[in-house]
Structures are given as C-alpha cells and as structure tokens.
Amino acid sequence: MCQDWRSPDGAIVHCTMDPPEAIHTQPAWVLLAYLIAGICFILALRGLSSPESSRRGNRAGMIGMAIAVMTTLVVHRPYAMLAMMRVGGPIRSLQLDILTLIEIGAAMLVGGGIGLVTARKIQMTAMPQLVAAFHSLVGMAAVLVGAAAYLNPEAFGIAVRVTPIYGPSIINIFPQSRIEMGLGVAIGAITFSGSVIAFLKLNGNMSGKPILLPLRHVINLATLAGILGLIAYFTMDQSPWVFFTVMGLSFAIGFLLIIPIGGADMPVVISMLNSYSGWAAAAMGFTLHNSAMIITGALVGSSGAILSYIMCRAMNRSFISVIAGGFGTDGAAAGGGEVIDRAFKRGSAEDAAFLMKQADQVIIVPGYGMAVSQAQHALKEMADKLKAEGVRVKYAIHPVAGRMPGHMNVLLAEANVPYDEVFELEDVNSEFAQTDVAFVIGANDVTNPAAKTDKSSPIYGMPVLDVEKARTVLFVKRSMGGVGYAGVDNELFYRDNTMMLLADAKKMVEEIVKALG
Amino acid sequence: MDFISILSIFVLACFVGYYVVWSVTPALHTPLMSVTNAISSVIVVGALIAAAAAGSASSKWLGLLAVALASVNIFGGFAVTARMLAMYKKRDR
Numbered sequence: 056m057c058q059d060w061r062s063p064d065g066a067i068v069h070c071t072m073d074p075p076e077a078i079h080t081q082p083a084w085v086l087l088a089y090l091i092a093g094i095c096f097i098l099a100l101r102g103l104s105s106p107e108s109s110r111r112g113n114r115a116g117m118i119g120m121a122i123a124v125m126t127t128l129v130v131h132r133p134y135a136m137l138a139m140m141r142v143g144g145p146i147r148s149l150q151l152d153i154l155t156l157i158e159i160g161a162a163m164l165v166g167g168g169i170g171l172v173t174a175r176k177i178q179m180t181a182m183p184q185l186v187a188a189f190h191s192l193v194g195m196a197a198v199l200v201g202a203a204a205y206l207n208p209e210a211f212g213i214a215v216r217v218t219p220i221y222g223p224s225i226i227n228i229f230p231q232s233r234i235e236m237g238l239g240v241a242i243g244a245i246t247f248s249g250s251v252i253a254f255l256k257l258n259g260n261m262s263g264k265p266i267l268l269p270l271r272h273v274i275n276l277a278t279l280a281g282i283l284g285l286i287a288y289f290t291m292d293q294s295p296w297v298f299f300t301v302m303g304l305s306f307a308i309g310f311l312l313i314i315p316i317g318g319a320d321m322p323v324v325i326s327m328l329n330s331y332s333g334w335a336a337a338a339m340g341f342t343l344h345n346s347a348m349i350i351t352g353a354l355v356g357s358s359g360a361i362l363s364y365i366m367c368r369a370m371n372r373s374f375i376s377v378i379a380g381g382f383g384t385d386g387a388a389a390g391g392g393e394v395i396d397r398a399f400k401r402g403s404a405e406d407a408a409f410l411m412k413q414a415d416q417v418i419i420v421p422g423y424g425m426a427v428s429q430a431q432h433a434l435k436e437m438a439d440k441l442k443a444e445g446v447r448v449k450y451a452i453h454p455v456a457g458r459m460p461g462h463m464n465v466l467l468a469e470a471n472v473p474y475d476e477v478f479e480l481e482d483v484n485s486e487f488a489q490t491d492v493a494f495v496i497g498a499n500d501v502t503n504p505a506a507k508t509d510k511s512s513p514i515y516g517m518p519v520l521d522v523e524k525a526r527t528v529l530f531v532k533r534s535m536g537g538v539g540y541a542g543v544d545n546e547l548f549y550r551d552n553t554m555m556l557l558a559d560a561k562k563m564v565e566e567i568v569k570a571l572g
Numbered sequence: 573m574d575f576i577s578i579l580s581i582f583v584l585a586c587f588v589g590y591y592v593v594w595s596v597t598p599a600l601h602t603p604l605m606s607v608t609n610a611i612s613s614v615i616v617v618g619a620l621i622a623a624a625a626a627g628s629a630s631s632k633w634l635g636l637l638a639v640a641l642a643s644v645n646i647f648g649g650f651a652v653t654a655r656m657l658a659m660y661k662k663r664d665r
Contacts, residue, residue: 086573096611097588103596103604106660113603113657116611117650127617133624152626158636159623166640170648174655182602182656189609189649192641196615199638203622203631210625211618231575329605336612337582343621344573348614350585355608357589362601454598461601465656473663479598 081130086346088126093350095119100354106474123347132156179469180426183325183458184258190328191250194309197243197335198302201236204342205298208232211343230290232342237286237298239338241305246331248309253324256313257458263318271315272379278308316377321458322366323377330359362460369454369480371506371517399535402554404566407494407529410554412571414491416447418483420520421463422456424497424533430561431470434496437564438472440571449486450477451520453501484521493525497560499532503545512543528553531563603656610649616642 095115102112133155138147177185205228208214213232218224228236255261268274282304289297316324337352339345367374411417419438425431438448450472456463467477487493495502498520505512506519522528530553547553556563596604619642622635 092614093585096614097592099607099611100589100592100596100604103600103607105597106600106657106662109600109603109657109660110654113607113650113653116607116653120611120614120646120650123614123617124620127620128624131621131624134626136626152624155624155632159620159639162623162636162640163643166643166645167647170644170646171651173644174648174651177652179656182606182652185652186602186605186609189606189645192645193609193612193615196613196619196638196642196645199634199641200615200618200622203628203634203638204618206634207622207625207628207631210627210631211621325605329608332612333608336615339615339618341578341582343618344578345617346573346578346581348617349578349582350588351611351614353582353585354589354592355612357586358593358604358608361590361593362605365598365601452598459602459605461599461604464599465602465659468656468659468661471659471661474599474660475663477599 081344085126085130088122089345089347090350092119092123092126092347095122096347096351096354100358119347128159133159179466180429181258182465183321183462184254186459187250187254187257187325187328190325190332191247191254193332194243194246194248194250194335197332197339198240198247200339201240201243201342202298202302204236205240205295213342228293233289233293234286235338235341237289237301239335239342240298240302241282241286242331242335242338244302244305245309245312246328246335248306249313249324249331250309250328252310252313253321253328256318257321257325263321265317266314268311268315271311275308275311278304278311282308312378315379318458320370320377322455322460322462323363323370323374325459326359326362326366327378328359330356330363333357333359366455366460369518371514397549399549400551400554402529402556404556404558404563405570406554407556407563408567408570410527410529411441411446411492411494411567412444414441414446416449416486416490417441417492417494418487418490418522418525419448419450420493420495420498420502420522421450421452421467422496422498422501423458423462424499424531424560426457426462426466427497428560428562430496430564431466431472433561433564433568435467435470435472437568437571438476440568444571448476449483451480451483452477453480453498453518453520456498456501480518480520487521487524490525491527493522493528494531495522495528496531496564499545500543502547503543505543505546509546514543523547523550523552526552529556530554531556531558531560533557533559599660600657603653606649606653606656610646610653613642613645613649616646 096119099112099116102108133152134149135152136147137150138145204211208228214226214228216224216226256263282301285297285301333352333355336348340348340352441448452463464477500514502520502522504523506514506517509515534557619635619638622631623639
C-alpha cells in the first residue's frame with residue numbers, strides 16, 4: 056500500500072494514492088498489456104490476407120489500440136500535489152488531477168471527431184490524399200512527443216537529476232535516450248513535411264511536375280549529414296539549439312526530398328512515407344521502452360518498405376532513382392508537344408457496344424484516368440449489361456495503376472464489383488491471347504508494348520499488361536494529344552486491332568451502356 | 573527492460589512484419605496503408621505520458637496537441653479502413 060513520504064524540501068507528502076510508476080520499473084501486467092496490444096496489431100495486418108478475415112483484423116487493431124491507451128491512462132494517470140497547512144508543518148497530498156484528465160479527454164474527443172467525420176465523408180478517389188494527410192499527422196505527433204520528452208525528460212524516466220554541491224541541480228538525459236529521441240524527432244519531422252508536400256501534389260494544390268533545384272543532391276546529402284552529425288553531437292551536449300536544429304533541418308529535408316518527385320511516382324513516395332511513420336513510432340518506442348510502439352513501428356516500417364519495393368518493381372525502377380526524382384510529369388497535365396500525326400482508328404460508343412456484345416470474354420483494364428473521371432460506377436453498370444448478354448467480364452489491375460498501391464481495387468469495390476472478378480497482372484496476363492476485347496480505360500503506360508520491345512524507351516523492362524494480344528483493343532482516352540506520365544507515345548494506339556474511343560471516360564462508358572440497351 | 577531485450581523485440585517484430593505483409597493480398601494494399609496508419613498512432617502512448625506529467629507546462633501542451641493529432645489518426649484510420657473493407661464483396665452466386 057501507499058506510504059507517506061518526504062519531499063526534498065522536508066515536507067511530508069501524505070499519500071492517498073500510489074505515486075506514478077517510473078517508466079523503467081513498470082510492473083509486469085503493464086508490460087504484458089503492451090505486448091497484447093502489439094499482438095493485436097500483428098493480427099490486424101494478418102487479417103488482410105483475404106477480404107473475409109480483414110474485417111476481423113481491423114477490429115483486432117481497434118482492440119489493441121484501446122488496450123494501449125487504457126493501460127497508459129491507468130499507469131500514467133495525472134497527479135496534482137495538494138498543499139495544506141497543518142499544525143506541525145505543511146502537509147501535501149497527491150491526488151488524481153481531474154482537470155488534466157478532462158483536458159486529455161477533450162483532446163481525444165476533438166481529434167477523434169475530426170477523424171470520424173473525415174473518414175465518413177472522404178471520397179474513395181481521394182484516398183491517396185487522405186493517407187498522405189494521415190501520415191503527416193503521425194509524423195507531427197512523433198515530433199511533438201519528442202519535444203515534450205526533451206522538455207520534461209524526468210516524466211519519461213529518461214534522465215537523472217544531478218545535484219552538484221554548488222549551483223542548481225542539472226537534469227541529465229541518458230546519452231542512449233538522446234540518440235533515440237533525436238532519431239525519432241528527425242524521422243517524424245521528415246515524415247511530416249514530406250507528407251505535406253505529397254498531400255499538396257496529390258490534392259492538386261501543387262503541380263505534380265517535379266521541381267528541380269540546382270545542386271539538389273549536394274544540398275540533400277549535406278543536410279542529411281548535418282542531421283546525423285548533430286544527433287551524434289547531441290549525446291555530448293544536450294543544449295536546446297542542438298535539439299531544435301536537428302528538428303528544423305529534418306523538416307527542411309522532408310520538403311526537399313519530395314518536391315523533385317513527379318506525380319506519377321507517388322505510389323512509391325506514399326509507401327515510403329508510410330514506412331517512415333513506422334520507424335518514427337519505433338524510435339519513440341525505444342525512448343519510452345514501450346513494446347507496443349516498437350512492435351507497431353517495426354510492422355508499419357516493414358509494410359511501407361515492402362510496398363515501396365513492390366511499386367518500384369512494377370515500374371522497373373530502382374528505389375534510388377525514384378528518390379532522386381525528376382522523372383515524369385503529372386499524368387493528367389502531360390501534353391507532348393511534338394506528337395507525330397499517325398493514322399489510327401477511331402470508334403464510337405455504338406461500335407464498342409456492338410463489339411463487346413459479340414465477345415465471349417472482355418477484360419477491363421482501369422487506370423488513373425478512371426479515378427479522375429469517377430467512371431467506376433458506370434463501368435460496373437456496363438459490365439452488368441454485358442454479363443446479362445452472356446459475356447464473361449474480368450478486370451485486370453496493374454500494381455502501379457492509380458496513385459497508391461491497391462487504388463483501383465478500392466474504387467472497383469466501391470462500385471460493388473465482386474473482388475473475385477478482379478485479377479492481378481501475373482494472374483491474368485496470359486489470358487489476353489484468348490480474349491475478344493480488352494477494354495482499356497484511363498490506363499496508358501501500363502499497356503504500352505514498347506516496354507517489351509523498345510530498348511530505347513524510358514519504360515523498357517517495366518512489366519505491362521499484354522492487351523495487344525486480345526482480338527480487339529478498345530482504348531478510352533480523352534484525346535490523342537496527351538501521352539502517359541512517362542511522356543512516351545503508345546504504339547498501341549496505331550495498331551490495326553485497336554479502336555480509339557476519344558471522350559471523357561465516364562461519358563464514354565455511359566454512352567456504351569445506353570447503346571447496349 | 574534493458575536495451576538488448578527491446579532490440580530483440582524490435583528485430584523479431586521486423587521479421588514478423590516482413591512475412592505478414594507479404595501475405596497481404598495486393599487487392600487490399602490500400603486498406604493496408606490506412607490500417608498501418610491507424611496503428612502507428614500508438615505513438616499516442618507517448619503523447620498521453622507527456623500530457624499527464626506534471627512539471628513542465630510546455631511539455632504538457634505539446635502532449636495534449638499530440639494526443640489530438642494522434643486521435644484524428646486513430647479514429648479516422650480505423651473508420652476509413654472499416655468503410656473500405658465493408659465494400660469488398662464476393663460474387664453473389
């Protein structure tokens with residue numbers, strides 16, 4: 056039970072409750088609770104191996120978060136010191152600080168409310184922006200926690216108070232904690248400013264074109280070296296200027312790293328920032344000796360890294376070249392100045408409807424253009440009409456179609472397309488040869504046969520969908536002028552078996568639906 | 573916990589993450605990103621400690637702000653993931 060104790064100035068502290076636990080001497084049940092929270096997070100990711108188990112997984116994640124928050128609130132409940140004058144000297148007592156608890160509750164209520172409303176209102180086509188915005192919040196939270204730990208290290212149990220014979224006492228942060236804190240703040244700051252830029256680019260507030268500063272590689276490397284050097288120096292000198300310079304430089308490099316990256320490389324960027332937000336949480340977990348944070352950080356960090364790898368592989372580009380930036384323009388804004396006039400076949404919605412009605416099998420290839428024109432619902436209607444005519448309909452998704460991993464799958468799911476009609480590149484690519492109609496809507500580079508044949512093409516070696524092997528290719532495109540983000544012309548347009556359907560994707564699909572009767 | 577036990581947890585969790593994430597179906601990569609986003613807000617633990625601690629007013633306010641930001645992510649992240657996952661349906665035949 057709780058005992059009275061004597062504060063350093065000699066006053067008796069009358070104990071009504073147990074004093075707060077120090078971080079490094081947490082009781083076993085606390086460690087166990089955080090471990091269980093960590094396991095719940097593993098189950099949340101494990102559930103995503105199939106759509107059926109995924110909803111259960113998501114609930115496991117929520118339970119894990121509730122356990123982590125509750126445990127923290129119980130162990131680190133806020134205390135206030137009440138002082139009373141009694142006969143025989145002042146007596147103080149430690150009491151639960153209700154006001155602070157209310158403030159914490161209010162902060163959670165405000166934040167949670169904003170989160171819930173946003174989650175409910177957001178359009179599925181805007182998911183990439185939303186994810187980028189959420190990443191920036193994790194980054195900022197990591198920076199704030201790091202700063203709070205720096206300003207009040209004793210509360211986090213990462214410092215010792217040294218009282219010299221002369222002069223005031225000094226609070227010394229453990230050198231190991233300084234490194235962990237420095238890294239956590241640096242990664243958090245990079246995640247924040249990088250995600251803000253990614254958000255602005257994805258949301259269209261900022262051009263998707265790469266912004267290339269002169270000498271940017273030199274500037275970036277120097278900044279990075281500066282950050283690491285200062286973190287090392289921080290172990291010897293814990294002055295505020297070191298800490299806050301690390302923070303400032305990290306904000307700057309996050310910004311510098313993302314501005315040269317083009318809009319179409321966003322799937323890699325967004326996965327990479329996902330990874331960073333995980334490493335930031337892990338670094339903070341090291342500082343706080345918290346297993347839930349460390350497990351989560353490792354999970355999220357590896358998840359983002361694997362997604363970046365998958366995206367890079369799907370574009371046949373190295374991670375370094377994506378990060379170095381400068382590649383590609385914004386898919387929607389791209390306009391090749393010197394497109395040579397070549398003969399191509401142009402078709403109408405009626406032609407397309409006729410061709411597809413006659414087919415045994417139609418494979419639909421969606422891309423970012425479908426998302427831009429919100430054509431997914433009309434597309435589903437078209438597929439239903441075709442199925443009623445006895446046509447087999449499948450969807451083929453390239454890993455980098457859209458602006459984030461899995462973007463197309465979510466949009467099709469939103470339009471109620473059953474997920475077992477949607478196939479990944481490697482599972483469906485061999486089927487184009489036995490397919491009557493390939494219906495390409497809003498995709499371009501991921502269908503370009505030049506990736507297989509033309510060694511001089513910038514997209515050479517990138518895995519593509521073999522749509523040209525289908526008997527007929529219907530290619531929905533706004534106009535002949537624009538080229539894909541890679542800025543290369545698509546030889547597919549001029550083939551004998553290709554029919555161009557030049558219109559807005561949604562309008563064209565709606566007209567086809569009408570023509571199907 | 574000493575540094576080595578923490579490091580062990582971290583390294584083992586990286587391996588778990590590696591194998592678990594590779595088993596995620598590509599169709600669910602977007603929900604994967606939003607749910608990892610939600611769980612990385614476990615950083616709220618640090619924010620709560622800072623907000624509850626006595627001793628430094630500035631540290632407390634930074635903590636409260638971090639609690640609010642992380643809460644946006646926790647509630648928003650899980651809710652948007654649930655909304656997306658509810659849309660994935662099998663063919664009804």
